[in-house]
Amino acid sequence: xxxxxxYSKLYLLFAPLRSLVKLIWQIxxxxxxxxxxxxxxxxxSNPHFWLYVSLASLGIFAxxxxxxxxxxxxxxxELTEDAxxxxxxxxxxQEIIVPYERMQTIKKNxxxxxxxxxxxxxxxxxxxxxxxxxEVDLPMVPYALYxxxxxxxxxxxxxxxxxxxxxxxxxxxxxDLLIFALTExxxxxxxxxxxxxxxxxxxxxQDRLLGNFSHMIILAAVGFFCIAYLxxxxxxxxxxxxxxxxxxxxxxxxxxxxxEYGLIEQKSQVIPMSKIQGVRIRQNIFRLFLGxxxxxxxxAGGQEKQEGEKESLTTHPxxxxxxxxxxxxxxxxHFLPDFDFQVALKExxxxxxxxxxxxKFFVIAIPIGAYFFFHFAIWQLALAIVLLATLSLGYAYYxxxxxxxxxxxxxxxxxxxxxxxxxxxxxxxxxIQSLEMRTSRWLYPKQLxxxxxxxxxxxxxxxxxxxxxxxxxxxxxxxxxxxNA
Numbered sequence: 001x002x003x004x005x006x007y008s009k010l011y012l013l014f015a016p017l018r019s020l021v022k023l024i025w026q027i028x029x030x031x032x033x034x035x036x037x038x039x040x041x042x043x044x045s046n047p048h049f050w051l052y053v054s055l056a057s058l059g060i061f062a063x064x065x066x067x068x069x070x071x072x073x074x075x076x077x078e079l080t081e082d083a084x085x086x087x088x089x090x091x092x093x094q095e096i097i098v099p100y101e102r103m104q105t106i107k108k109n110x111x112x113x114x115x116x117x118x119x120x121x122x123x124x125x126x127x128x129x130x131x132x133x134x135e136v137d138l139p140m141v142p143y144a145l146y147x148x149x150x151x152x153x154x155x156x157x158x159x160x161x162x163x164x165x166x167x168x169x170x171x172x173x174x175x176d177l178l179i180f181a182l183t184e185x186x187x188x189x190x191x192x193x194x195x196x197x198x199x200x201x202x203x204x205x206q207d208r209l210l211g212n213f214s215h216m217i218i219l220a221a222v223g224f225f226c227i228a229y230l231x232x233x234x235x236x237x238x239x240x241x242x243x244x245x246x247x248x249x250x251x252x253x254x255x256x257x258x259x260e261y262g263l264i265e266q267k268s269q270v271i272p273m274s275k276i277q278g279v280r281i282r283q284n285i286f287r288l289f290l291g292x293x294x295x296x297x298x299x300a301g302g303q304e305k306q307e308g309e310k311e312s313l314t315t316h317p318x319x320x321x322x323x324x325x326x327x328x329x330x331x332x333x334h335f336l337p338d339f340d341f342q343v344a345l346k347e348x349x350x351x352x353x354x355x356x357x358x359x360k361f362f363v364i365a366i367p368i369g370a371y372f373f374f375h376f377a378i379w380q381l382a383l384a385i386v387l388l389a390t391l392s393l394g395y396a397y398y399x400x401x402x403x404x405x406x407x408x409x410x411x412x413x414x415x416x417x418x419x420x421x422x423x424x425x426x427x428x429x430x431x432i433q434s435l436e437m438r439t440s441r442w443l444y445p446k447q448l449x450x451x452x453x454x455x456x457x458x459x460x461x462x463x464x465x466x467x468x469x470x471x472x473x474x475x476x477x478x479x480x481x482x483x484n485a
Contacts, residue, residue, distance in 0.1 A: 003078065004076040004077075004078050004087070005076060005077055005078065005141075006072060006073075006075070006076055007071075007072055007075070007138065007139060007140045007141060008117070008119050008140045008141060008142065010117055010119065010140060011068070011071075011072055011139060011140040012068065012069065012072055014113060014114075014140065015068040015071075015139065015140070016061070016064060016065045016068055019061065019064035019065075019068070020061055020064075023057060023060060023061060023064070027053070027057065070090055071088075074087075074088060074089060074090050075087065075088040076088075077136070077138055077141070079145075079148065079149075079152070082099055082100065083097050083098060083099045083100060084097075084098045084100065084103075084124065084136060084149065085097050085098075086098070086135075086136040086138075096135055096136060098124055098126060098135060098136060100149070100152040100153045100155070101153070101155075102126045103124055103125070103126060103149070103153045104125055104126055104272055104275060105123075105124075105125040105269065105270055105271065105272070105275075106122060106123070106124055106125075106146065106149055106150060106153065106270055107122070107123045107125070107134070107267070107268060107269045107270070108120045108121065108122055108123075108146050108266075108267070108268040109121040109123075109262075109265055109266065109267050109268075110143075110262075110265065110266035110267075110268075111264065111265045111266075112263075112264050112265070114140070115266075118142060118143045118144075119140050119141065119142060119143065120140075120141065120142075120143045120145075120146055121137075121138065121139050121140060121141075122136075122137075122138040122141055122145065122146055122149070123136070123137050123138075124136040124137075124138075124149070150270075154252075154253075154254060166250070168248035168249055168250050168260075169249050169250055169251045169334070169335070170248065170249040170320070170331065170335075171247070171248050171249075172244065172247035172248075172261075172321055172322075176321070176322050176323070177241060177244060177245065177247065177321070178237075178241070179290075179292070179322055180240065180244065180294070180321045180322040181236075181237045181240040181241050181244075182237065182286075183284065183286040183287050183290065183292065183322070184236070184240060184284075184286075185284050185285075185286070185419075185420060185421065186236050186240075187233050187236060187237075188420075189232075189236070190228070190229050190232035190233060190236070191229065241263075242262075242263045242264050243261070243262060243263075244261050244262070244318075244321055245261065245262065245263035246260070246261060246262070246263060246266075247259075247260075247261040247321060248260045248261070249319070249335065251334075251335060252270070254272070255272075255273045256270050256271060256272045256273060257270070257271045257273075257319070257335060258270045258271075259271065259317060259318075259319070269317060271297065271299065271317065273336075273338065275299050275300045276297055276298070276299065276300075276336070277298040277299065277300050277427070277428075277431045277455050277456065277457050277462075278297075278298040278425055278426060278427040278428070278431060278455055278457065278462075279295065279296075279297060279298070279319075279332065279336065279339060279341075279425070279426045280295065280296050280297075280298065280316070280423055280424065280425050280426075281293050281294075281295055281328060281423070281424040281425075281426075282294050282295070282296065282421055282422070282423050282424075283325075283421065283422045283423075283424075284420055284421040284422075285420045285421075287322070288422065291324060291325050291326075292322050292323065292324060292325065293322070293323060293324075293325055293328050294318065294320060294321055294322050294323075295318070295319045295320040295323075295328060295331075295332065296316045296317060296318045296319055297316065297317055297319050298316060298425075298455060298457035298458075298462055299316070299317060299457060299458065300431075300456055300457060316457070316458065316462075319335065329341050329342075339411070339426060339428070340408060340410065340411045340426075341426065343406040343407065343408050343411055343412075343413045343426070344406050345404040345405065345406040345413060345415060346404060346405060346406060346473075347401075347403070347404045348400060348401075348403050348404070348468075348469075351397065351400045351401065352400055352448075352468050353393065353396050353397060353400060355448070355467075355468045356396035356397075356399050356400045356467070356468065357392050357393050357395075357396030360392035360395065360396060361389065361392055363388050363392060364385050364388050364389060364392075366388070367381055367384035367385060367388065368381070368385070398417060399416075399417045400468075402415060402416065402417045402422045403415060403416055403417075403466055403467070405466060405469075405473070405477070407476070407477070407480045410428055410429055410430075411426060411427065411428055411429065412426075412427055412429065412432070412453070412477065412480060412481075413425065413426050413427075414427075414453065414464045414465075414466055416464060416465060416466055416467075423464070425453075425464045427453060427455060427464075429480065429481065429483070431455055431456075432453050432454070432455060432481060433454045433455055433456050433461070434453075434454045435451065435452070435453055435454075435477065435478060435481045436450075436451070436452040436453075436454070437449055437450070437451055437474050437478065438450045438451075438452070439471070443468070444471075447470055447471045447472070448468050448469065448470060448471065449468075449469060449471050449474055450465060450466065450467045450468070450469070451465065451466050451469055451473075451474045451477055452464070452465040452466075453465075
């Protein structure tokens, strides 16, 4: 392939259709929000309003169609003997030359409507990638182009069919996928959303209903919130299942890991070993009681953002969605032989509950302040204070009990708590960008301080931190970090 190639002609069909679906969804969302927030909706019965909405929608859709036609006509790609050449631009022409040996990651996404036509979206990234967007983004090209780029990047002939259909080194079973979806912390999000939704109920309606039908309304509200939570939970579980369905890991001959997943949109990402900065073993409160963990990777340089994403989904790509604690070391040793996962951890000798809980006790001020405004019963105030104090003390105990660290010749391990999740981070010494030690005039006499490790991962710096350690332990970490520096 040594000529200029355009995207597939089906790009002219599917790209405008995706823009149309997105436009319709935004219009529907706008009307839903206006129905909640707006009081006067007489404009909906005005025919001129719908005429203006239709004309504006047609104009926006026409601009989108024109944009996609311009992209198809002006954006081309070409495979030469030593590089991929991507050309784009209408008024300002750009030519991006990416040598095959400089390609670090070739990521493919395949929506369900692309599968029958053998099409795929390809995103090519190099070591100089900024993390904002891929150097080369080909939205709809033949699947064979992915195989050819992978072969040229490895300086091999095209993969044989038997290589393409080989068994994965790891595959997530349907049972484990369901467990992964059911134990995600995102299932707690609808609770906070529903509590926030109470603010949209008019005060006059609340007073009238609560004043006349208090018991019935309480029962109806409880039932409504239970049903709403159930529907939200089902939606979030289905979203996770569809996203991570058919999760597979392949270990290539170069040692790189190829991770593939997705049902409606099939995604694939190749991660070279040289880009892996560290490993995180995560265990939220649900998985803690079930003896399960998940594993993700810290990747240098970040990954490209996709259209509509607020942040890159592959900044910390998941390596193993969920597995038993007893099995995780075997998987990690197999996929990441350069890492040491047998570093012994040293837990805190003293819990130091006071230091971990003292600032959390300020949450008690919330019911005290509410008492002076709403004048509820004193026993209710006492109950709220006791409940919040118990939760604060319990969370402080969980934090201090979970903290641990370990070191050997080349690796350091930190285990800490982030919100409702216990995270164990394994870092090679050579990948640590900096080490910070902090103390204060109150902590120093007690020989206590904090230690933070900074690593370049993704678009921003990643850090892991342990608090209220003895200064002797921190000195050992500093000696480890400065060794052979």
